[in-house]
Amino acid sequence: MTEVRVPTLGESVTEATVATWFKKPGDVVAVDEMLCELETDKVTVEVPSPVAGKLEEIVAAEGETVGVDALLANISEGDGGSKAAPKGRESAKDEAAASQAAREAADGDTGASSSGGSGEKVDVMVPTLGESVTEATVSTWFKKVGDTVAQDEMLCELETDKVSVEVPAPAAGTLSEILAAEGSTVEAKGKLAVVTAGAGAAASAPAQESAPAPAAASPASGKDVEDAPSAKKAMAEAGLSRDQVTGSGRDGRVMKEDVAKALAAGTSAAAAPQGKEAPRAPSAPDDEAREERVRMTRLKQTMARRLKEAQDTAAILTTFNEVDMTEVMAIRNEYKDAFEKKHGVRMGFMSFFTKAACHALKEIPEVNAEIDGTDVIYKNYVHMGMAAGTPTGLVVPVIKNADSLSFADIEKEVSRLGKKARDGKLTMSDMTGGTFTISNGGVYGSLMTAPILNPPQSGILGLAKIQDRPVALNGEVVIRPMMYISLSYDHRLIDGKGAVTFLVRVKEMMEDPRRLLMDL
Template structure:
C-alpha cells in the first residue's frame, strides 16, 4: 500500500510554499512520525512527518520547488513493496551515471520553480554564483523573487556552472530554464576562466557586475580583476570608476562638449527598481492606513519604579524561574489589565459587525533575519511574569531560527512593538490588521522632570497608541493609555489588581 505525503493545509494569507530541505531520499526506510521534509512559507517553516512506517518510494518535488497546499510531494510504500519501486529509480540512476562515465558529461538545466496560480511571473533577484564556478549539490545558486516570497534555487547536482541565461533583474516564468550545470565538472572550467581576462572581460564577470559595467559605460578590458581567478568584482568596478573620474577628465573635456562631467563624479546617484517583496510590503502598509481611520495618541511614563524593582529582584527572579526579568513582562501585564477595562481596544471590525474578544492574545513584534514578525502570546491573562518572559524568549528564538508555526503566527487581538531596543525615541506604529490598536514602546532616556516643584533627572519613556478611530473613541484610547501609564509607574498595582 502506498501513502501520499502532502503539503500541509496553508492558511488563507499564504498562497504557496517552497520545499526547503529533504531529510530523506528515495529508498530510505522511515518510521512513523519521522520528519521527512521542511516546507517553508513567507512566515513559518512547517515540518512534514511520515504517517506510517515504510520506505520512500518516490519524491515528486525537489528542494527549492514551489508547492501549493495539499499538493502531493512524495510517496511512502510498505517496507516489502517499496524496494522494487526504488530499484527502478536506482537502475535509472545507474544508467544515467553509466552514460555520464562512458559519454559526455551530463548537462543539467536549472529551472525556475513552479509558480502558483496567483503569481504570473518572478524576477531574478541575486545570483550567488557566476559562470565557471564549481558548485556542490544543494548549494544555493540564485534567489528568485515574487510579489509574495523569495525562492532559493539550489543545485540538483555537483558540477560547474556552464551557462547563465538570465542575469539579475530579468523577469522569468515558472519552469523557465535560467542556467546550466555541467554535472561532475571540477577544476577544468576554472582554468579556462584564468585565461579569459586576456581575451574577454565578459567571461570574468558575474551577470550583476557585467550589468554594472554596462550601466556606467566602462571598458571591461581595462578593469583589473582582484577576485578569484582574476574575476572582476563590484569593488574593482567602483575603484576603476574613481580613478577614471580624476585622470581621464581632461580627455573627455577635449573630445566632448559636456563640461559638467567632472563634478558629477562626486555627485552620483543610483536608480534601482523596487523589489516585488518591497512592493507587497508597501501595499499592505498602505492598506492598513487607507482602510482604517488611524490616529495616534501619546503619553510618557516614569520608568524608575520598574527599574528599581528589577534591580532589586532580577537575580532572585532568574535563579527561581530560570528567566531574566525584562521590561516586556511588565508591558504585557499592564496591557492585559488595560484591555480588560476597555473592551473596545480588544475588539475588531468584521464587515458591519464588532467582534469583542473575551480572551487576551497579544502579538509581540519580534525582529528576525527575515524581517519583523508578530507571533502571538496566548492567554496572557493566565500567565505570570516568568511565563511571559519564557514565552517571549521562546518565540524570539523560533523566529530567529525560522521555526515559527502557522498557529503561532495567526490570531492576536492587540500588538506590542518595542522600537526602543533600536534607539527609537518616538514613533507612530501602524495597526496590525485586522486588529484595531497597537502600542509602541520607545527608548528609555534620562530627562529633567518637574516633581513636587523640584527638577529631577528621571528615566522617561514615550508611549504611542495607534488605534482605529472607527471603533475606538478618543476617551477610550486616552483612558487605555493612561491606565497603562499608571500601572507601569506603580507596578504594585499589577500584583494587587487595583
C-alpha cells in the same frame, strides 16, 4: 499493511491540501523516504514513509483536502524496500536521473558521461512561497550558466512581499540555462532554470579543480558574486579594483560602504600606478551623475502599499501619555543578573510592556479586535507583533499567545525573532496572525511617535526613548526617567474613552509593576 497518516500540522491548523505525490502505487520505498508533500495555510509539510516496503494504495490524491490524522496511503512491509532504498532522501526527479544513468550504463552508452552535456534535464522551479503569495522577484543568482552545482547548493534568492526565499539545486550537475534573470518577476511554481544532471557534472569537476587559480581570488570563495551597482560605480570613480575591496555583503558581495572604508584606509593611493597621476574627480559633475537609482525591494513595496491602505481605510487617531520608568528600571537593575543566569536571556523592557499591554487588552477587548465587513471579530488571545527595522525593510514578527507566556518566555521569543529578522530568516508563520503590535521607536532615539496601524489590526502601541526630565511629585520637582507612549487606533471601532483607558492601564502597570503580579 502499514497506514500513512497526516502528521500534526501545528497549532490551530486542522487541515491541509495534498500538493504532490513523489511516489505512485507499486513503487518500492525506504524508511523515511519522502512520499508526498502537504500544504497548509502557513507551512509546507513533507510526509516520510514510516516503513520500508511497497506503496500499495494512495487514498488521498493530489489536490484533496485532508484533516489531521487522516489516511493518506497504505504500505505493505517487506525487505524489497530496503534493497532498493536510495542512500538519501531523493526527490522523484533525482531518482529519475539515477535511473536514466543506470539505463545508459547498461546500454553501453558512454558518450553521455564523457561529454557531460547529455545528462537528464532537471527543472529548477519556484518553491512554495507561502499563504496568499503568488509571485516573487529574482533578487540574486549565486551561480552562472556553465557552473557545476552540488545537490541542495543555493542557486538563487527570491524576494516576496514578506520574506526572502533561497532556491537550492534539485540535483547535482551543471547549470545549463537560466530562464529568469535578476530583477524579473516569477509566479509560484514557475520555472527558474535548468540543471543538467548526471555523470557529466562529476567529469567536469576535476577539470575545474586542476585549472590554475586566478591571481587574485575573490572573497566569495569561488562563487560568482554580483557586487552592488552603487559599489561598482564607486570603485570605478575611485580607480579601485575588485581585489582591493573586502566585501561585507552576502557571500563576499561588495557594498557601497565597503568602498568608502577602502578609500579611508588609503587603498586608493596604493591603486594609483607609480609615476602617474591618480584619476581626477570630475570638476563639475551634474546632478544626474551623482544620483543612484535602486529598485525598491518587494518587501518595501508591500509595506508602502499596506501602510497607505491603512491610512485610506481606517480612521486613525493617536492618543499620548507618559510613563515614569523608575520602578521598572529598579527591578531590572536588581534582578537582571539573576534573570540572565537562570533563563539564559537578558531582561529587557519589552517583556514588561508586552505583559502590561496584554492585561490592558483584556480590559479593553476592542483594541485587540478587527473589523471584517459589517462584523467585529474579538480575539480571546493575544498574538503580539513586534515591529522591527532590518536592512531590507520593516518587518513585524509575531509572538504567538503572548498573554500566556512568562517574562522569560517573552524575552526568549523577542531574542529569537529579532535574530531571525536581522539574518533575513523569518518565515511566513513568524509574521502572520498578529492581533496587536508594539513599535519601539525609542531604540532609534525617537522622543515621541505616532505609528501607523498594521491592518487588519485596530491598535498599535508606540514606545519612545527614556529621557530624564523634571516632573512634579508630591509637591516637589524631581528628575525622573520618563517615556512618552502612544496608542494609534481605528476610531471606527475604538472610541476615545477606550483608547485613553487602555493607555492609562499600561501606564499604571509600568509605574507599579506589582499590579502585573496581582492582575490589577
